[in-house]
Amino acid sequence: MKIIKTQTPKNIVEYNGEEYPANLDPTDVVEIFQTPLTGSYNWDYTVQDNRIKKLYELGKELNWNVETDVDWTPKFKGMTDEEFEFENAQWERHPTYKDMSKEKRKEFFQDLSAWSLSQFLHGEQGALLVASQLASCAPTFNAKLYAASQTFDEARHVEAFNKYIQTRTKRSWPIGEGLKMLLDKILTDHRWDLKFIGMQVVIEGLALAAFQASKESSSDEVYKEMIGLIIRDEARHVTFGINYLTDFVQTLSKEEQLDRANFALEACIVSRNRLRPYDVWERYGMSIEETEEYQKKEVFEAQFQDILFSRIMPNLKKIGLLTESVRPLYDELGLLEYEVAPSDFEIDWAELNKPLESSKEIDKQSEEQLAAHHAHGLF
Numbered sequence: 285m286k287i288i289k290t291q292t293p294k295n296i297v298e299y300n301g302e303e304y305p306a307n308l309d310p311t312d313v314v315e316i317f318q319t320p321l322t323g324s325y326n327w328d329y330t331v332q333d334n335r336i337k338k339l340y341e342l343g344k345e346l347n348w349n350v351e352t353d354v355d356w357t358p359k360f361k362g363m364t365d366e367e368f369e370f371e372n373a374q375w376e377r378h379p380t381y382k383d384m385s386k387e388k389r390k391e392f393f394q395d396l397s398a399w400s401l402s403q404f405l406h407g408e409q410g411a412l413l414v415a416s417q418l419a420s421c422a423p424t425f426n427a428k429l430y431a432a433s434q435t436f437d438e439a440r441h442v443e444a445f446n447k448y449i450q451t452r453t454k455r456s457w458p459i460g461e462g463l464k465m466l467l468d469k470i471l472t473d474h475r476w477d478l479k480f481i482g483m484q485v486v487i488e489g490l491a492l493a494a495f496q497a498s499k500e501s502s503s504d505e506v507y508k509e510m511i512g513l514i515i516r517d518e519a520r521h522v523t524f525g526i527n528y529l530t531d532f533v534q535t536l537s538k539e540e541q542l543d544r545a546n547f548a549l550e551a552c553i554v555s556r557n558r559l560r561p562y563d564v565w566e567r568y569g570m571s572i573e574e575t576e577e578y579q580k581k582e583v584f585e586a587q588f589q590d591i592l593f594s595r596i597m598p599n600l601k602k603i604g605l606l607t608e609s610v611r612p613l614y615d616e617l618g619l620l621e622y623e624v625a626p627s628d629f630e631i632d633w634a635e636l637n638k639p640l641e642s643s644k645e646i647d648k649q650s651e652e653q654l655a656a657h658h659a660h661g662l663f
Contacts, residue, residue, distance in 0.1 A: 286311040292464060297456040304450045320474040323420035326428060335527045336426040339520055342636055343433045346516065350444045354510045360452040363393060364503050371396075378578050380570045392568050395455070399561045400498070402457040405445040407491055410467035411521075412438035414483040421476035430524055437517045444510050452506065462558025466551060477532060478547055484525020485603070486551040489596045489628075490559075492518045497591055519628075520636060522599070526628045529603040545605045549613055552596065556589070556617060590622075597622035 292315055331337060363371075371393050375381045384392065415438050418431035449456050459467075470482035495518065499511045533541060565575050579585040597614070600606050601623045606614070614620040 285309060288313050289316060291315060292459060294458050296458070299450040299454040299456070304447060317468065317471055319417070319472045321417055321421060322474055322476075324423055326423065326425045329425060332426055334426065336430055336524060339524050339527075339636075340426065340430045340433055343430070343437065343517075343520055346636075347436075348440070348513050350440055350447060350510075353513065354444070354506065356447075356451070356506060358504075358506055360504065360506070363390060363397075367501075367503060368393065370501075374582060378570070378575065380568065380574075384568070388568075392564070394453075395457075395564045395567065396561055398449075398453050398455040399457040399460075399564050400494075401445065401449055401453060403460055403463055403559070404491070404495070405442065405449060405456070406459040407463060407467075407487060408438055408441040408445055410463075410471070411483060411488065411491075412442055413467075414470055414479050417471070418476065418479060418483075421479075423476070427528060434521055434524070437521070441514050441517065444514060448507065448510060452504070457561075457563060460559060460562065462554050462560070465558065466554050469551075477529070477536075478544065480525055480529055480532075481544055481548055481603075481605070482551055484521060485529070485599050486548065486555060486596060488518055488522050488525065489599060490555055490592055492522055493592045493595045497588065516636070516638070522595075522628045523636075526599050526602060533604045541604065542607060542609060545607045545610045548600055548605045549610050552593075552600075552614070552619065553617065555592070555596075556619070593619050593622045594625040595628075598625045598627040602627040 286309065288311055290313055293313060368390060372389060375389075375392075381389065381392070412435060415431050415435040419428055419435060422428050422431050466482065466487060470479050470487070473479060473482075492515065495511050495515050499508050499515065502508055502511075533544065536544070560576070560579075562572055565572055597606070597619055606620075606623060611620060
């Protein structure tokens with residue numbers, strides 16, 4: 285066993301896809317973070333028959349195995365001509381992109397895809413670490429059990445994205461500064477409920493929206509099967525967070541509620557402005573400032589923001605964190621309009637109880653969802 289302690293790595297890692305899992309002892313590259321975590325025992329083992337208990341039971345029933353419940357045998361075909369034309373249309377007016385050859389443009393899109401997948405992987409490791417903290421510091425018995433089950437879910441997601449990257453796309457990008465900033469803030473805060481808010485509402489909400497969008501636009505049947513299973517887990521996680529926090533936030537003082545509302549606002553600002561592939565842009569000679577302005581003018585960027593924040597804002601409203609003091613600030617960001625979308629508080633038990641889907645069922649579902657988005661001017 286070799287362990288190297290370091291700062292956040294900045295290098296791109298290439299995989300040949302032939303040594304997964306590796307037979308040799310790896311060199312573990314670790315970054316240390318300190319946290320003033322306050323844990324808690326719970327000596328009342330009374331099991332409440334409530335929504336949290338039902339979500340916990342559902343998670344046990346719907347466990348899946350990365351190795352056996354995903355068919356990894358189909359060959360990875362990479363970007364299709366249709367996908368290239370779609371992406372090309374989004375970028376063809378960018379001054380630097382216009383000068384790229386078609387081959388260079390394809391490489392650019394491959395790196396954008398690899399960067400996104402890598403952020404999914406890094407984000408899931410962050411979720412794994414936060415969920416393990418919540419198992420220690422969540423105060424109620426049911427919440428501890430659910431956090432423990434979520435920890436295993438997140439470990440499975442890390443495993444899935446890692447295998448997909450190493451055996452199919454074969455390139456891993458380092459974590460982006462914005463995502464790293466969010467995870468550091470959540471992991472190192474001593475207040476357990478801020479961990480709940482940051483992870484279960486903001487990051488998991490963003491991930492769920494991004495996963496759904498990627499499933500609908502991907503042509504890789506392996507990815508669609510894998511991400512479909514992950515989406516089902518994440519839907520439970522977000523629902524758990526909203527249901528638990530809706531009651532808890534009401535027990536806080538006005539000052540404490542304001543503190544949590546400001547934290548959620550800060551997380552949303554980072555999510556809106558900093559979760560961008562700056563490293564990829566720079567690799568291809570693009571100005572960050574120029575490219576940010578270019579994306580703001582593109583319809584696709586606005587539509588993607590719609591998908592992301594129509595998930596987060598109604599959840600923040602439901603749990604009581606869209607206070608009068610922060611509402612004008614969300615309005616300035618152009619996010620307040622999303623508060624009227626449906627929240628994840630109400631549980632669609634039939635949807636969450638669906639058995640594992642076959643790849644054909646996932647393909648059909650993706651085609652129907654993509655057609656619906658096209659009908660509404662999305663994608």
